[in-house]
Amino acid sequence: MLDEQELRALVPAVIGVLVRRGADFASAEDAVQDALVSALASWPDDPPRDPRGWLTTVAWRSFLDAVRSASARRRREDSVSREPEPGPVAARDDSLDLYLLCAHPDLSPSSAVALTLRAVGGLTTRQIAEAYMVPEATMAQRISRAKKTVAGLRLGGASDLSTVLRVLYLVFNEGYGGDVDLEAEAIRLARMLATLTDEPEVAGLLALMLLHHARRASRTGAGGQLIPLHGQDRSRWDTALIAEGVDILQTALARDRLGEYQAQAAIAALHADAPSAAETDWVQIVEWYDELVALTDSPVARLNRAVAVGQADGAPAGFAALDGLDPSLPRHTAVRAHLTEMAGDLDGAADLYVAAATAASSAAERDHLVREAARVRSLSSGC
Structure with a gap:
């Protein structure tokens, strides 16, 4: 049977193949989307032996058809039409470079999110629009502008991994919309990213997502009301996800290259480890907030630290930690x-x-x- 997530996981690598063969990023992405539509129609009960090769061949033909149908691109047609029909797909994978391109610093956060979900995640424009509760035409324009922004840029350009991680965390924090579970989608993309690089912060972000996602069922009540951490039914937490998140975090911390997502994940792990809110190890949590503040100097981290200090050392200490922070925060x-x-x-x-x-x-x-x-x-x- 067709596994749509496995199919979409092939998207960034196939786009990379087309770009290396001479397609521009925007045309390559459109061609791969066309190939996905064909796959969803023809694969359900009989997927090909080489799914990536099939997608690459169909996407490349779609790209050539688009070039040949555009008279304004006749010169480009002459150059690409001389290339041989693709044979077996090379082992090289440009997926990491595609993550970086979709998080290019010239893109706004919302554009980077939309482009990442489409080009790396393989979601349709309609799915992305429904997830963010905007009209499909609005999302199409956003994606089109994003493509124009990165047009002409080579894979592996000016972006860095920290920007990619921020984009994925933005996706994760949107939660759920339409028929797309954005928390689950962000975790899927973070898992893919973790297979492409051994950077500890990638593992830290994945661990953080898993630890937060493990509490999802307990975060809201029957009427949709918000339930804070101390009031959540811990029997509803997903212990398998917690164990996986803790294991990934411990492996990352052993690398001794601490980053902000590892520190946040360590805080989340301490909350997850407590049998009850009253048994939370607030002293250790304060220590991890100290690390996080040292790494980021974030006002939000300082604000959360004040809560932890209050729990660990009493309200007066919490007020002291709150002093100096902007009241409009x-x-x-x-x-x-x-x-x-x-x-x-x-x-x-x-x-x-x-x-x-x-x-x-x-x-x-x-x-x-x-x-x-x-x-x-x-x-x-x-x-």
């Missing part, structure tokens, strides 16, 4: 509300939860903070 007021509740000022905490709700970036977060305010007010009135 997203979730700053929510963190202050949490620490204020820990300090025993329930009325003040309720007011802060309400203020945080008004500044929330999503309806789910706003509703959660409103519920927190109501919970704390009920505690205050019961005192």
